[in-house]
Amino acid sequence: MKKEYLARSLVILFILVAVTIPFAGQWLSGRNQPAAIELHARMPENGGWSPDTIQAEVSQPIHLHITSDDVVHGFAIGKSDQPALEIIPGEFIETTLIFDKPGKYTFYCNRWCGPNHWRMRGTIEVSGTGTPLALDPQPLFLKLGIDIDAPQPAKTIPSKTTSAERGAQFAGLLPAYAKNRDTYLSTSPENLWLRLRAEATLSNLSDNDLWDAVTWIWLQQTTMDALANGQKLFANNCAACHGETGKGDGVMVRGLPVWNPGLHSSGDSPHLSTGEGFVSPPDFTDPKNMLGASPALLEGKIIRGGMGTGMPYWGPIFTAKQIEDIVSYIYTFVWGFSNQE
Ligand code: HEC
Ligand SMILES: [Cu+2]
CATH class of the missing domain: 2.60.40.420 (Cupredoxins -  blue copper proteins)
Incomplete structure (x- = not known):
């Protein structure tokens, strides 16, 4: 008898709580x-x-x-x-x-x-009042004055697949600037390679040794966790156009003409000049496409998108850290970092 009473009042208590809570906010805020x-x-x-x-x-x-x-x-x-x-x-x-x-x-x-x-x-x-949502910091490509619409094909590329593992053995020989974060962000792999090639202290190293060193430098600037995050973001947001393997052959762009930067003059709408409209994305596994691009340039393209092409702008969608992880991951298509270490 007593037990039953207790049980019933518990039920009532639950009902009261369940019904009143949604209104509590109204009473409190008075609106x-x-x-x-x-x-x-x-x-x-x-x-x-x-x-x-x-x-x-x-x-x-x-x-x-x-x-x-x-x-x-x-x-x-x-x-x-x-x-x-x-x-x-x-x-x-x-x-x-x-x-x-x-x-x-x-x-x-x-x-x-x-x-x-x-x-x-x-x-x-x-x-309303309060500290406003922080505005995005000015993207690095603007600070550095990089024209992200200008073609950036690499003229100097490795003659075989590079290896960060092999590159690690040259770490001690590298000048300090080569391992600096600012250098990495603002310099394409090709340009860093050219600077290292010009160093008298590295003249004993072969061209491919230096490419291995550059590969190692690029890997040093990220972590396996960041690459895994970049891979996940890429698979969910980019692979439909850029392809799982980065070849530019995703399901959404199959059969479209390939974008050829050489055919276009630079400008804010390079694609419209030929009336092409939608094109398929460049092949990220091709060193000529990737090694001429600095992280700042890739970041800029991802933030702003390709005006007049199918490349979306991601600035309002991803945090700076997410874009950084995606950029680190995109380089792995040409160097296969993910298969090493
Ligand atoms: C709807 C299709 C589409 C989607 C989705 C897409 N892209 Fe693109 N992307 C393109 C096209 C087309 C181009 C070539 C046009 C250009 O570079 O102006 C391109 C170019 C790029 C470039 C420049 C490459 C270079 O060498 O100049 C980068 C970097 C890039 N995309 C990254 C991404 C990332 C990262 C994502 C996902 C977060 C993404 N894209 C999603 C279609 C797409
Ligand atoms: Cu949708």
Whole structure:
């Protein structure tokens, strides 16, 4: 008898808690909870996100009811650790978001829904007081004045596959600048090789010895964890165009003409001059394509994208660290770092 009473009051207590908690915020803040926002996901051809701009206020939860009107999509927020949600056609998924800093946030689809998939992006404008969302630091390519539209094919390339392991034995001979982070960021592998080739102290080393040393230097600037992270990001966001193995033959670009930088003059829209429009990406496994590019240049291309080509801009999506990891990983296509050490 007594037991039963206890059990019943426990149930009531649970119900009370469950019912009152959603209202507690209203009582406390003395204002109405914002109504739920219905967000519809559609392929960009069908209109993309609707609405594509959402207003929010600092510290005020926004409730999203998200559904898809066509195929399976994803809902993710750029530069955040918030796990992505899967958006299934005909089903609603609910989520509550709270932003602690005013500023513009990008939300995007993270499922390959079609060739224009990456255009499925929207903005959450958060107003209110508080320290604003930090603006991105000026990208290095701008600070260094690198023209990321200019072709950068390498003229000097290794005659065989290089090895960071073999390169490690020359570590002690290398001048200090060669192991410096700033040198790495601002210099292409080809340029560093040319500088080392000109060093009298290294004249005993063969050309391939020096390429092994440069490979070792590039590997020193990253970690196996960072490369694994870069690989994962590449597989999810880039491989559909660039191909799993970086050859530029992803499912989304098969059959398109290959982009040939030599055919274009530099300028802000090199591709439109020939009326090509969409082209397939360059082959990352070809040393001529990769060894002439510095990390700052690759970072710039990833942040800004290729205007007038199919290369998306990733600046609002990835953190600086994520882009750094992707850049480190992209070089592995030409040097096969991942097979070594
Ligand atoms: C929708 C297809 C598509 C997707 C997705 C895509 N790219 Fe590209 N990418 C291209 C095309 C096309 C080019 C060549 C155009 C250009 O360089 O201006 C290119 C060029 C590049 C270049 C310049 C290469 C060079 O040598 O100049 C880099 C670096 C790059 N992509 C990295 C990435 C990364 C990293 C991702 C994923 C986060 C990505 N791309 C996703 C299509 C794509
Ligand atoms: Cu999509």
